Amino acid sequence: MARTIAVSGTASGLGLAVRRRLEAAGDRVIGIDLRDAEVIADLSTPDGRDRAVEAVLVAADGALDGLASVAGVGPHLPSELVVSVNAFGALALLDGLLPALTGRPGAAAVAVSSNSITLDPTVRADLVDACLSGDEGAARAIAAEVPGNTAYASSKLAVARAVRRRVAVWGEAGVRLNGVAPGPFASALLDASRADATLGPLVDMVPIPLGHPGAADEVAAPIEFLLSDAASWIHGSLLFVDGGTDALLRPDV
Secondary structure (H helix, E strand, C coil), rough: CCEEEEECCCCCCCHHHHHHHHCCCEEEEEEECCCCCCCCCCCCCCHHHHHHHHHHHHHHHCCCCCCEEEECCCCCHHHHHHHHHHHHHHHHHHHHHHHCCEEEEEEEEEEEECCCCHHHHCCCCHHHHHHHHHHHHHHHHHHHHHHHHHHHHHHHHHHHHHHHCCCCHHCCCCCCCEEEECCCCHHHHHHHHCCCCCCHHHCCCCCCCCCCCCCCHHHHHHHHHHCCCHHCCCCCEEEEEEHHHHHHHHEEE
16 A cells, blocks of 8 residues: 655655655655755745645645655755754654654654764764754854864754654654664765865765765665564664764774
């Protein structure tokens, strides 16, 4: 039976790869993005997030079988924007659409984090805490004082912790929630980071045991799996999809 799944960031990159996989399996996708999507919304603002949730609920007639919160922006962009989209935008979709997932057999959601959460030593605990407490003003104020890579890794760590902290509430609702933490994969975001004068020299210094960056579809495949019934007892997990980088650098975790 075809499922209805909301996916953010479907206009390009990972979101588009997830969309293509789900649609190839016969699912109906409600895409959310700034362009070329069923729901056009700006996840960097509170009003845009509210509109996104409302529009998805209307398009889905109030009932969803899955959600992939994929949309995000890279560290080459202003740090305030990075935090607003990557943390507050992602979590607003999770919380706002949980009611539509509740009561649906096999319902599941996946949020996209990053392996930078363990790679980047500049993660700011106060920024992560501001994101998790829902204080966007404070988060943006801190972000304004830090470089893009710090804002990016901190925002993605907030997403990973938010997934873990929601495990009881989502479990009671009968909805599985997991995260994925990708390493570098071919995308416009990676290209933009490589082109950045500060970030560019650092991008290819990340060691990848498999020897190469991934492809968007190689990250989309685990997301598709986590949304499927094959992952029916996986809840509250964070899956690193990074060619082995995290394991290489943290072998004893």
